[in-house]
Amino acid sequence: MSVKERFDPVEGRRESMANILASWDLEGARPDAEGMQIVRDYVDGKTDLDGALEAVGRRFEQFRDKEV
Numbered sequence: 001m002s003v004k005e006r007f008d009p010v011e012g013r014r015e016s017m018a019n020i021l022a023s024w025d026l027e028g029a030r031p032d033a034e035g036m037q038i039v040r041d042y043v044d045g046k047t048d049l050d051g052a053l054e055a056v057g058r059r060f061e062q063f064r065d066k067e068v
Helices: 003-007 008-025 034-043 049-067
Strands: none
Touching: 008 034, 034 049
């Protein structure tokens, strides 16, 4: 972890989300525009991790319901 990441929470969240998105991309999972907005809101500090996870859970439910 760089010095900047230790003192800049936005940079730390950005770095974490970049790593997660890269991992998803390797698996062929790409978020849609609404999913990316959830990520941006978390990185910008507009929502906390719990809020972001809840939003992602709701998105998953929407996609699952469409499959049924």
